[in-house]
Amino acid sequence: MFYDIERIRSLGSQPCLVWRDECQSYEELAGAMQRFAAQLPRPKALIAVEAAAEPEAIAAYLGAMAAGHAVLPLPAGDPETADRLVSRFRPAMSFRRKAGTWQMEEHQGDRAAPHPDLALLLSTSGSTGQGKGVRLSAAAVHANAASIADFLRITAKDRAALILPLHYSYGLSVLHSHLAQGASLWLSNASVLDEGFGAALAASGATSLAGVPHHFRLLEGAGLGEALPPALKLMTVAGGAMEAAQVRRWAGRMARRGGRFIAMYGQTEAVARIAWLPMERVGDHAGAIGVAIPGGELALRDEQGREIASAVAEGELLYRGPNVMMGYAEDHRDLGRGAEVEALATGDLAQRDAEGIYRITGRLSRMSKIAGIRIGHDALERALAAEGVEVAIWGDDRRIVVAARGPGRGLADRAARAAGIGPGHFEIVPCEVFPRLPSGKIDYPALRSLAERRSAPGVRAAFEAVFAPEPVRAQDSFTSLGGDSLRHVELTLALEAELGGLPEGWERMSLAELERAPLAPSGVESELAVRGLAILAVVVAHQTLWPVYGGAAAMVLLLGMSLAGSRWEALTGGDWKSYFRPLAGVLVPYYLVLAGFAAAWGQVPWASALLAGNLALTVPETHLMLPYLYWFVEAYVQISLLIALPFLHPGLRGWLRRAGRFRVGLGLLALGVGLRLTLPELWPMGGRAQFTLPWVFYLLGLGWCIASAEGRGRKAGVLALAAGVLPMAAWLGGNWHGSWIKYMSLFALVPLLLYVPRIAMPRPAARAVMLVARAAFPIYLLHRLVPEVILPAIGLGGAGAWTDALAVVGGIGIGLAVADLRGRVLLRHRPMRGAEPLAAS
Incomplete structure (x- = not known):
C-alpha cells in the first residue's frame, strides 16, 4: 500500500513533500505518520482530518490509514462545512487547525463503527457537506493509485504540482499515485492567479500539473499558457468536460515541448478516475473520455437496464473495476455496511464509437422532457x-x-x-x-x-462596446478576442474608469478574472506612453524644424509589439477573421480621408486607393496619391499581409506555432534586416525609400521580439540585437545627425519597453497620456488639416512660432475630439437590453 509506514521509511532521504522552503523526505514523513498513528484509539474508528495541502495534515491522513482506521477528509479552511460533516458521520477524533495550530479533538457520544474494509469516506459535495457519503475500501484506493501511476507512467523522478484541494477525490488521487511510485509533490496553497505563481511553479521543479478545466482557463488568463516551466512535461485535466478545442490547444502546447496532455474522466464513486484519453487520440477524439483505465471496464446500458452489446451505441455509462465504491452513506449508521456495488452506474449518458472510444453526451439527472x-x-x-x-x-x-x-x-x-x-x-x-x-x-x-439578483454590466459592457458587434463571452480576454492597438487604448480608458485601475497582464485575463484581480499601482503602461510620445513627435516634426525624428518609426515598433501580443493566437490558429478584423479600424477612416481628398481634387488618388502610394509610382502633385504622410497606413496593410503569408499553409503554420512567438520574432527581425540591406539598393527610390516596407520591416521584427521576450536572457538578447541593428540603420539612413537622433531615440525606448512595463505617475497625468495614446490614429490622419485647411481659411496661414503652436495644438486637439466622439458612441452601445445580469459574490 502507498501508505504503509515501513515502505515509506524504506525510501529514506528521497524527497517527498516540498512546501514553502522546506523539503520533507520519505523517512521524515514515515516518522510523522508513526507519531500520529500512536495517538489514535483502538479498535478501528473513523478519523476526521482537515485536508490541507500541508505536511502535518498529509502525515495525519496517511498515518490514520496506515493504522487501519477509516479517514474522513474535511475541507480546509471551511469550519462550517467541516462541522456539518463531523455531526453527520460522527468520527471518534478530528485533527483540525484551530487558532492557527493543529489540534486533535476527541468526540464524545455515539460514534461511527466502520466496516473492516472501509478506508476512506468522501463527500460528493465538498462545498456544503450535504452530498452523499462515498464509502471506499483500502483495496479500491490502492487499485486506483496503481492504475493511475500505470497509465500516466509516473516514476520516482517525477514531482507533481498539487494545486487541487485534498478533500476532493482528484486531488487525493494525485497524492496517492505519486506516493505509490516514490515520487514527490510540491504543495501549493496559492491560486493560479496569485502574483508569482508562475515563478514559484518553475522554482518548485514540478514535472506534472493536474487541474480541472477551470484551472486551465485561469492559466490562460494569467499568461502562462505559453510560458510554462521547461521541467513541466505532463499536464492532466479531469473534474469536468473540457471543450474539444481547448483539449487540442493544450495537447499541442505540450507536444511542442516534448510533453503530454492527458484528459481524464472520473467520479468520486470510483475513488477518482475511470477513463483516460491517450494523447495520440486527441486529434480525432478531442472532447471524448477515451477508454477505461488499466484494470477497469466500461459498458453501456439501455433504459431498461440491459447492457448494450453492439459495438456502436449510446446509453448510460457503466464502470466495473477494483476501484468501485462499497456504496453510499447518508450518515454514521451506514458506515458499518459492506460492499454493495458491483458495477458503477455513473448517471452519465455516453456514446461508444466503432473504435471503442467513449464520449459523454449528457447527464440523466440533468434532463427535461x-x-x-x-x-x-x-x-x-x-x-x-x-x-x-x-x-x-x-x-x-x-x-x-x-x-x-x-x-x-x-x-x-x-x-x-x-x-x-x-x-x-x-x-x-x-x-x-x-x-x-x-x-x-x-x-x-x-x-x-442568484436568479433574482441584478447588478450593473461593468467590465463586460466595456468589452462589448469596444468589440461590438462581436459577441463577448465570460472566458474571453482582450487577447483571445483579437484586440489590436486601437482597441487596447480604448478599452484601457474604459476599464480604468470602471475599475479605478488595471491589474498587470490584464490583456490575457478573462472578464471574470479581471473583475477580481488586484489593481496595479497608479501609472500608465509603457507601451501607451511611447505611443503618446510617438504621435506628438510626428505632429511636431511635420510642422516645425525641431529635431524630434522617429515618431513614425516608433509606431512601427509598437505595431510589431501589438501583432505579437494580441494576434499570435489568431495567426497560429488560422483565425483569419480575428487576425484581419483590426484592419477595418484603420482602413475605414483612411478611406474616408481619401474620399475627402478625392472630392477636393475632383479625381480619385488611385495609387493610394490601391494602398500602393508608398511605392514611388507617382507623386502627390499629380493627385493620383495622397500626401506622403499617409504612407504608414499603406505599410501597415502590406506588413499585415506579409506576416500572414507563411501562416496560410497549415503545415507551415503548425511548424511556426511549435517554434513559438520569440523564435518567429527573431526570424522576422532577420528577414527585415535582410530586406533593409538589399531591396533599397536593388530598387533605388531616393528619399522616398523611407516610406516602403523594406525600409521599416526590421523595426516591426524588433517590436515583435520585445513583446515576446520572456526571461532575463531573452530580454538581454533583444537589447543586444537592438544595439547592433539600430546603429546600422542610422548609418544606412545617411549617417547624418537626423538619422542618428532618430535611431538612437528608438534605442532608448527598447530597454523601457523591455524592462519597465508600467510608468508610475499620478492618475490624472496617466489618464491624459492615455487620452493622447487613444487619439494617436485620428491625430495622425487629421492633424495636417489644421495648418493646411483650417488656419488658412480663417486667415492665419503662413509661417511663424504662433502658427506652429496653433498647428500642433490644433492637430492634437482635432484628433482628441474625434477619438472622444468615437469613444462616446462606443460606450453608449449596449448589446444586451432588458434584464440586468447576475453577479456571483
Whole structure:
C-alpha cells in the first residue's frame, strides 16, 4: 500500500513533500505518520482530518490509514462545512487547525463503527457537506493509485504540482499515485492567479500539473499558457468536460515541448478516475473520455437496464473495476455496511464509437422532457458554447433556464433551434460570474439562488462596446478576442474608469478574472506612453524644424509589439477573421480621408486607393496619391499581409506555432534586416525609400521580439540585437545627425519597453497620456488639416512660432475630439437590453 509506514521509511532521504522552503523526505514523513498513528484509539474508528495541502495534515491522513482506521477528509479552511460533516458521520477524533495550530479533538457520544474494509469516506459535495457519503475500501484506493501511476507512467523522478484541494477525490488521487511510485509533490496553497505563481511553479521543479478545466482557463488568463516551466512535461485535466478545442490547444502546447496532455474522466464513486484519453487520440477524439483505465471496464446500458452489446451505441455509462465504491452513506449508521456495488452506474449518458472510444453526451439527472422531446442540459450547454456563448442550464419539464455570460440577444431562438422546441420554453438570465465549487465545476444550486439578483454590466459592457458587434463571452480576454492597438487604448480608458485601475497582464485575463484581480499601482503602461510620445513627435516634426525624428518609426515598433501580443493566437490558429478584423479600424477612416481628398481634387488618388502610394509610382502633385504622410497606413496593410503569408499553409503554420512567438520574432527581425540591406539598393527610390516596407520591416521584427521576450536572457538578447541593428540603420539612413537622433531615440525606448512595463505617475497625468495614446490614429490622419485647411481659411496661414503652436495644438486637439466622439458612441452601445445580469459574490 502507498501508505504503509515501513515502505515509506524504506525510501529514506528521497524527497517527498516540498512546501514553502522546506523539503520533507520519505523517512521524515514515515516518522510523522508513526507519531500520529500512536495517538489514535483502538479498535478501528473513523478519523476526521482537515485536508490541507500541508505536511502535518498529509502525515495525519496517511498515518490514520496506515493504522487501519477509516479517514474522513474535511475541507480546509471551511469550519462550517467541516462541522456539518463531523455531526453527520460522527468520527471518534478530528485533527483540525484551530487558532492557527493543529489540534486533535476527541468526540464524545455515539460514534461511527466502520466496516473492516472501509478506508476512506468522501463527500460528493465538498462545498456544503450535504452530498452523499462515498464509502471506499483500502483495496479500491490502492487499485486506483496503481492504475493511475500505470497509465500516466509516473516514476520516482517525477514531482507533481498539487494545486487541487485534498478533500476532493482528484486531488487525493494525485497524492496517492505519486506516493505509490516514490515520487514527490510540491504543495501549493496559492491560486493560479496569485502574483508569482508562475515563478514559484518553475522554482518548485514540478514535472506534472493536474487541474480541472477551470484551472486551465485561469492559466490562460494569467499568461502562462505559453510560458510554462521547461521541467513541466505532463499536464492532466479531469473534474469536468473540457471543450474539444481547448483539449487540442493544450495537447499541442505540450507536444511542442516534448510533453503530454492527458484528459481524464472520473467520479468520486470510483475513488477518482475511470477513463483516460491517450494523447495520440486527441486529434480525432478531442472532447471524448477515451477508454477505461488499466484494470477497469466500461459498458453501456439501455433504459431498461440491459447492457448494450453492439459495438456502436449510446446509453448510460457503466464502470466495473477494483476501484468501485462499497456504496453510499447518508450518515454514521451506514458506515458499518459492506460492499454493495458491483458495477458503477455513473448517471452519465455516453456514446461508444466503432473504435471503442467513449464520449459523454449528457447527464440523466440533468434532463427535461418538453413536448415529448428529451433535452439534455449538458448537451444543450455544449451546443450553445459551440456558437460562442458560455451558458449554465437547468430546468424541469415545464421550462429551461439559460444563464448566459455575454450577449443574450437571440439566445432563446438559438437554444430552441438546438433543442427542437419553441423559444417560449426558455428563460434567459444574464450572468456576470458563474459561482463554482472547489473542484472548479459550476455550482448550480448557488447559481439558481442568484436568479433574482441584478447588478450593473461593468467590465463586460466595456468589452462589448469596444468589440461590438462581436459577441463577448465570460472566458474571453482582450487577447483571445483579437484586440489590436486601437482597441487596447480604448478599452484601457474604459476599464480604468470602471475599475479605478488595471491589474498587470490584464490583456490575457478573462472578464471574470479581471473583475477580481488586484489593481496595479497608479501609472500608465509603457507601451501607451511611447505611443503618446510617438504621435506628438510626428505632429511636431511635420510642422516645425525641431529635431524630434522617429515618431513614425516608433509606431512601427509598437505595431510589431501589438501583432505579437494580441494576434499570435489568431495567426497560429488560422483565425483569419480575428487576425484581419483590426484592419477595418484603420482602413475605414483612411478611406474616408481619401474620399475627402478625392472630392477636393475632383479625381480619385488611385495609387493610394490601391494602398500602393508608398511605392514611388507617382507623386502627390499629380493627385493620383495622397500626401506622403499617409504612407504608414499603406505599410501597415502590406506588413499585415506579409506576416500572414507563411501562416496560410497549415503545415507551415503548425511548424511556426511549435517554434513559438520569440523564435518567429527573431526570424522576422532577420528577414527585415535582410530586406533593409538589399531591396533599397536593388530598387533605388531616393528619399522616398523611407516610406516602403523594406525600409521599416526590421523595426516591426524588433517590436515583435520585445513583446515576446520572456526571461532575463531573452530580454538581454533583444537589447543586444537592438544595439547592433539600430546603429546600422542610422548609418544606412545617411549617417547624418537626423538619422542618428532618430535611431538612437528608438534605442532608448527598447530597454523601457523591455524592462519597465508600467510608468508610475499620478492618475490624472496617466489618464491624459492615455487620452493622447487613444487619439494617436485620428491625430495622425487629421492633424495636417489644421495648418493646411483650417488656419488658412480663417486667415492665419503662413509661417511663424504662433502658427506652429496653433498647428500642433490644433492637430492634437482635432484628433482628441474625434477619438472622444468615437469613444462616446462606443460606450453608449449596449448589446444586451432588458434584464440586468447576475453577479456571483
